[in-house]
Amino acid sequence: MVSDDGAESAKILVIDLFAGAGGFTAGFRAASDRYETVRAVEWDTAAAASYEATFGEGIVFAGSIQEWLETEKVPGADLIVGGPPCQGFSTLGKQDEEDERNSLWREYMETIVRAKPKYFVVENVAAFAKSPQYRLFEAETEPGGRLQHYTFEHRVLNAADYGAPQARKRTVIIGHRRTLPFPGWPEPTHAGAHRTVKQAFEEAGIVEETDGIDFPDGRSIVVDGRPMAGPFTRDELHLTRRYTQLSLDRFEVIRKGGNRFDIAERKPELLPRCWVDHKTGSADVMGRLHWNKPAVTIRTEFFKPEKGRYLHPKANRAITHLEAAVLQGFPPEHKFVGSKTAIAKQIGNAVPIPLGEAIARKLLERF
Secondary structure, three states, rough: OOOOOOOOOOOOEEEEOOOOOOOHHHHHHHHHHEEEEEEEEEEHHHHHHHHHHHOOOOOEEOHHHHHHHHOOOOOOOOEEEOOOOOOHHHOOOOOOOOOHHHHHHHHHHHHHHOOOOEEEEEEEEHHHOOOOHHHHHHHHHOOOOOOEEEEEEEEEEHHHHHHOOOEEEEEEEEEEEOOOOOOOOOOOOOOOOOOHHHHHHHHHHHHHOOOOOOOOOOOOOEOOOOOEEEEEEEEEEEOOOOOOOOHHHHHHHHHOOOOOHHHHHHHHHHOOOHHHHOOOOOOOOOOOOOOOEEEEOOOOOOOOHHOOOOEEEOOOOOOHHHHHHHOOOOOOOEEEEHHHHHHHHHHOOOHHHHHHHHHHHHHHHHO
């Protein structure tokens, strides 16, 4: 039963939509053990298995949110959280406003209608706040709309301002019943004093030398009728890749804080053909993370240096899954299931845990 008595020890019942490996839930659990997830929904089988391995069996619906709404009764909840897929709003490359993933806010809205929460939180890329879908979502809170008994505000928050060793700007929407007060925004705790890559790695006890390339053993579980590697704890994922000698030679040329332009300057014969005449563009491609700054946004392909500033600050390799998970704020006990590519996707898609925790602490004042 949803608690309305205001008792300080009462559980706060949460539905976690588009839950992934559980970044939002990890942040809320870090804030208070009063938060209790009554249902999580995640369509990616490996991510759902990671969530279940971390937070317990029977919580996750491993399927699409459309299927969940069609087949299950939505439980009552005090709070709904979730980050609908945002690829169609990405500022990387061409945006696609017709991307079908952009319409999943409607299923989020339907969950609000059925669960009748006191508050809800939506997390998405910064571009979401300027999208037609955001305006449609907002219009549903007007008289006659499906969310007419709710209202919400949005703000673009930088995870680094809340203790994440990563500069990641996200649109956060906080909604509430019109009969309840807006909870306010979490006060930045690290503005002007961001945690750095070096601090994060040292606090986690990470050494430069990796633990190899492959998973530590033949561990696997059966998920949806097929075996999957894992579960592995965060600290078991200090794994690198098999690089060609040409790649290693290129990494060697890139200086502290440098990028692909170092190759053009110092050893142009190592440049791939597509870069020979391409003298402009992103300075993050094949870049080294800065020791004394937060990391750039950790994305799903952080293990590919050609995708961004993902080279280790010193070592001639991309950051490992462990290092990426630490930069996202995952605690040591978090568990992951799936291939290395699948786990990288789970890490990169997650809400940074410190940002989720900051939002959770602010909401806690209203329960």
